[in-house]
Amino acid sequence: MPDLGALFDPKGIIITGVSNHPGKFGFVTLHNLLASGYEGAVYPVSRESGEVLGLDVLGSIDDVPDGAADMLFICTPPAINEGLLRQAAAKGVTAAFCAAGGYREAGPEGVEMEQRLIALCDELGIALAGPNGQGVVSTPSSMCAQIVAPFAPAGKIAIASQSGNFVSSFLNLANHTGVGVSRAVAAGNASVLGIADYVEYFTDDPETAVSLVYIESVDDGREMFERMAPLAARKPIVVVKGGASAAGARAAASHTGALASDDAVFDGMCRQAGLIRARDVEEAFEAAATFATQPLPDGDRVVVVTTVGGWGVAAVDAMADTRLDPAALPDDLMAAIDEKLPPRWSKNNPIDMAGGETRDTVPEILQLVAEHPDVDSVVLLGVGIQSNTASMMRNGPFFPDHGLERIVGFHERQDTRYAEAAAEISTATGTPIMVATELANAGPDNPAPATLHALGRLCHASAGRAVRSLHHLAGYSAWRQARGL
Amino acid sequence: MSITLSEAESRRIVSGYGVPVSPFVTGTSTAEVLAAVEADASVTFPVVAKLCGRAIAHKTERGLVRLRIADTDALAAACDELLGKAVPDDGEVEVLVSTMVDGNRELIAGLNDDPQFGMTVMVGVGGILAEAIRDVSFRLAPITAVDAAEMLDDLATQRLFGDFRGEPEADRAAIVEALVALARAGAEEPGLRSADLNPLILVDGKPIAVDALLEIEEGDDA
Numbered sequence: 150m151p152d153l154g155a156l157f158d159p160k161g162i163i164i165t166g167v168s169n170h171p172g173k174f175g176f177v178t179l180h181n182l183l184a185s186g187y188e189g190a191v192y193p194v195s196r197e198s199g200e201v202l203g204l205d206v207l208g209s210i211d212d213v214p215d216g217a218a219d220m221l222f223i224c225t226p227p228a229i230n231e232g233l234l235r236q237a238a239a240k241g242v243t244a245a246f247c248a249a250g251g252y253r254e255a256g257p258e259g260v261e262m263e264q265r266l267i268a269l270c271d272e273l274g275i276a277l278a279g280p281n282g283q284g285v286v287s288t289p290s291s292m293c294a295q296i297v298a299p300f301a302p303a304g305k306i307a308i309a310s311q312s313g314n315f316v317s318s319f320l321n322l323a324n325h326t327g328v329g330v331s332r333a334v335a336a337g338n339a340s341v342l343g344i345a346d347y348v349e350y351f352t353d354d355p356e357t358a359v360s361l362v363y364i365e366s367v368d369d370g371r372e373m374f375e376r377m378a379p380l381a382a383r384k385p386i387v388v389v390k391g392g393a394s395a396a397g398a399r400a401a402a403s404h405t406g407a408l409a410s411d412d413a414v415f416d417g418m419c420r421q422a423g424l425i426r427a428r429d430v431e432e433a434f435e436a437a438a439t440f441a442t443q444p445l446p447d448g449d450r451v452v453v454v455t456t457v458g459g460w461g462v463a464a465v466d467a468m469a470d471t472r473l474d475p476a477a478l479p480d481d482l483m484a485a486i487d488e489k490l491p492p493r494w495s496k497n498n499p500i501d502m503a504g505g506e507t508r509d510t511v512p513e514i515l516q517l518v519a520e521h522p523d524v525d526s527v528v529l530l531g532v533g534i535q536s537n538t539a540s541m542m543r544n545g546p547f548f549p550d551h552g553l554e555r556i557v558g559f560h561e562r563q564d565t566r567y568a569e570a571a572a573e574i575s576t577a578t579g580t581p582i583m584v585a586t587e588l589a590n591a592g593p594d595n596p597a598p599a600t601l602h603a604l605g606r607l608c609h610a611s612a613g614r615a616v617r618s619l620h621h622l623a624g625y626s627a628w629r630q631a632r633g634l
Numbered sequence: 635m636s637i638t639l640s641e642a643e644s645r646r647i648v649s650g651y652g653v654p655v656s657p658f659v660t661g662t663s664t665a666e667v668l669a670a671v672e673a674d675a676s677v678t679f680p681v682v683a684k685l686c687g688r689a690i691a692h693k694t695e696r697g698l699v700r701l702r703i704a705d706t707d708a709l710a711a712a713c714d715e716l717l718g719k720a721v722p723d724d725g726e727v728e729v730l731v732s733t734m735v736d737g738n739r740e741l742i743a744g745l746n747d748d749p750q751f752g753m754t755v756m757v758g759v760g761g762i763l764a765e766a767i768r769d770v771s772f773r774l775a776p777i778t779a780v781d782a783a784e785m786l787d788d789l790a791t792q793r794l795f796g797d798f799r800g801e802p803e804a805d806r807a808a809i810v811e812a813l814v815a816l817a818r819a820g821a822e823e824p825g826l827r828s829a830d831l832n833p834l835i836l837v838d839g840k841p842i843a844v845d846a847l848l849e850i851e852e853g854d855d856a
Contacts, residue, residue, distance in 0.1 A: 169708065238801065370750035374774055402849050403757050403828035408770050414748055417772030421781050596847025631780045 153342070153350040155244035157287040157332050161190035162294065162459045163242065165233055166224030166249070169201050174248055174296040175224040176201065185293035185300045190217050206620045210236035221245040222294050223280070227252055227262045230508065233268055233606075238273040246272070247280035248296050254281055255337050267340050282337025283313030288330055289356050304329020304605060305358035305441040309347035310389070311336050311365045318359060319434055326589075327602035328438035331356040345376040347385055352380045359384065359440035359498035361433060365391040367415070370388035374418050381423035382634055385440045385625050388424045389433035390415060423628045432617055438607040439618040443581040447523040450476035451619065452518050453499035453612075456506060456531030460585070461499030464528050464612035468469065471620035472627070475499075479523045489513055499530075508563070510568035519580040526581045527621070528615050532567045533597035534587040535560035540595070561596045568600035568608075581620055585609035635852045636827045639684040641693075644799035644846035647823060648831065652815035655843045656807075660686075664713035666727050668706060679706050680734045682844070685716040687727035691847070702734060714770050735842050736780075737798050740833035743813060745775065745820035747827050755817040756811070759784075759791050760833040767791075775820035782813040805839040812841045825851040 161184065166175035171545050179202055192213045193206045200206065207213060210221075210233060221237040223230055224250060234245065252263040270277040273493055274292065278285060284295030288303035297313070301323040310316045313335035323330045331354065334347055344362050351360045360380075367373055380386060392411075392479065415598050419426040424438075427433035457463035465475045478486075480497050486500065495501035500518070502510065511529075520528050539560035542553045549557075575582040586594045589608040601608040609615035637645070642660045649655045657676035661667035671677050685698040693699050698719060700712040713729050720727045742760030747753050751774055758770030771788035773781050786795065786806055797806040811835070820826060828851060831843040 367750055370748070370776065371752040374751065381753055402636070403744060403746065403830045403847065404742060404764055405830050406828050407765055408742075408744075408756060408758065408768060409746045409748060409754060409772065411750075413770060414751055414754055414772045417754070417788075418751060418783075419776055420771075420784060421773045421777070422641045628784075631784070 151243065151268055151274055153244065153346070155219040155242075156246065156276055156278055156285060156334070157292075157350070157354075157522065158290045159244065160293070161192065161217070161218030162187070162220045162222055162292075163192045163194055163210060163218045163237060163240075164222045164224065165194050165210070165230075167193035167195045167206055168197065169199065169202055173224075177268050177296050178224060178248070179204070179224055180295060181284075181293040181295055181298065181300070186291040187293070188291060192218055196570065197483075210240060216241040217533075218483065219243050220294075221275075222628070223247040223249050224296070225249060227259065227266075227280075231265060234266075234269055234273060234275060235545055236299050238275060242338065243274065243604050244276040244278075246278045246282065246285050246294060246378050246445045248282060248284060249279075250281040252280045253340065263338065263340050270341055277341040277456050278334055279337035282335035283316060284335060286316070286330065286333040298319060299324060301333070302327060302329035302605070303331070305331055305356070306353065306361050306437045307331045307347075307357040307359070308333035308361045309336060309344050309351070310334075310363040311339065312363055313337070315363045315430060318430055322431070322438075325593075326434075326438060326607050328442060329605055332350060333345075345373055345380075347381055348386055352384045355480050357384070357436050359438040360386040361460035362386065363389050363391065363430075363433070367517065370415070370418060374422050377424060378422035382629070382632070387427055387437045387440065387621070389427045389430055390513050420628075423625065423626050423632075427621070432614075434623040435607060435614060435618045438621055439581075440625075442539065442606045443575060443583070443622065444526040444579045446581050446619070446623050447626065447630075448525060449474045449627070450525045451528060451616075452476065452478065452524045452526075453528045453530065454511075454514055454518060455499050455506070455529070456502050456504070456511070458501050458503075460530040460612045461495075461501050464530060464585075465499060467613040467616040471527075471616060472623055473616060473620055476523065479521065482517060482521050482523075486514060489517075493606050511563075511567050515570055515574050516578075518576040519574050519582060524580065525531045526583070526619055527575075527611065528585065528619070529567070530585055530612055531573050532584055533564055533586045533592065534593070535597045536564040536596045537588070540592075564595065565600045566599040568597050568604070572601070572604050572606055581619065581622060583609060583615040585612045585615035587611060636772060636849050637852050638688060638691055639848045639850060640688050640690070640728070641684065641846060642728060643688075644829070644848040645843070647848060648816060648829065648843070648846055651819040651822075653812055653819065653831065654841060655846060656732045656735050657769055660728045660729055660730050661713075662709055662728045664729075664734060668710060668712050671706070671709065671731055678707050678733050679730060681709060681830065682734050683709060683712045683716060684730045684731045685719060685724075685727055687720075687724050689723060689725045690727065712729055714750040725855050730843065735835055735844060737835040737837045737838040739794055739804070741794075741809070741836065741841060742770070742830070742832040743816055743834050743841075744831060745816065745826065745829040749820070753817075753820040753826070755813060755820055757785050758789065759794065764832060773817070775817040777814060779792045779810050779814055781819075782810040785813065786810070801836070802839045804836055805841075808840040827851055
């Protein structure tokens, strides 16, 4: 298989089909590439000469200096692309993203052109992504080579998707949450490079901590299993599958065949290969974001720390559908917490501080719980409430008098501290600390979610969603442990 | 084109890979059956007698199963009766006699050659409602003991594996062993298309298949 290095970290890019019409793919790709701050050489090529976005348009790939570009981004129609690939290869191009459609998806003639494209790339030794795909993103190279938006903050999630639109969805979620992305690629027709090829690259990629893939169709399930299982042993792979609810309609002579729905078999393959299967796009992103930013738990025992009763109950309820265990608090931990809180605290899991917390209580309790050997993970709830109160004070008619300025500052500093403490203590103890509040969506400027966003860590939008992500972490950890990894 | 093997043929194949099946003998006449039961100490009364043959798939529906046969005389009568029920379309038939095993918990296990994933192995909640309940877990064959244990963990009906109506806790290790053996049959047996072990009864917590049906690609059967 050709090296994908030039696809994700090219030193120079040739874009074909560049137009001065801002609605055309060639223009948008050039725009997005320049707007994302790509620092390599960029060579727009078109039949129309002139200048686009401040760059001189070359009339032919032959005009590109030898060896100056190693990636070709194709926005021209199928009929001329074989010639362009030959010219590009002669200039030193080793990777291509073909955004152009009109191939397999366009009927018998397109099928034939796609076959020729595959053979040609094989002959030229070009790693071909697409055709009929939306593009490729790579934050280490500040590269948004896409016919659509968006770009994303830098981070450790690498995305490969059989639907271009879901690449955008994942990137939008990265922007919204602040949990960033290393690479993202739309597989398009996947005529040469498929999901397993990208995941193989991501697994070797030091910029990537977790792969996030969307799969719609599986051509050869056995091959996918055999390639993905060894990769999953090295780095987590989160999978979301479309078309999963279609029942296996196969006529079967046996009970087993009748029970073998596509979904049941795919699910079993994921469990066996160690692929982390999410139910939908949001759950998949959040699981990947959690893998990218939290340590792996050693087991299933979870302690919930909360300043509010209801969300604590909701968190434990949510664990009923998962492998997670809201474990009883060990005696020594109970005794240590007794020293920190007034007697009305819950005395069990969830640890409901019942308003008994003072200036340093939340970080202190978090530390005690996270460092305890019988606790595998922590869920912190109720952050942002103080700043919510502060916000109403700040925006009310009495601010800054009556002592409001001082208390508003205190509340906001406290929530900032809670978010920072969750990150610091998790890193120091190696115990995942999930933070959840609806303010992640309902009040993203609140200092609690805003601080986590700035730290590049996920603030879950509810206790249930935090629990779901944690379930995936614990499941992957158990899969590894059962195999001595 | 695939064909379905008789229950006796199916039992012999899976049992050759180490899948536990209830002790059984076969014969094509009443005398042969009685002699076989006499000769095999592992087959003990009460027994079950079934008419079986490649063309006979729906034994219960046709009344070709006799349960709880207490002694030799009753078995002789049952054999006469079952052999008398054979029709020309059934082809070669024989009577299969097996020790009647009892247990309240029934699993289903099976194999299926999947068009995308190749040979798969399944375990689930068994019995006549298996297809309605659909509490099953699949893996790609062959599997390790770790995979098999995780298949059991996947099932929603975990209460089935605890103490149950006076019966002991399920022997998970024994079930795991049976699944690994079944998956090996799936991976290694030439021409195999599918297999049903339904039910796989838990007897003192250990799984024993009391029915087996294998489907094979015709031509691979010597």
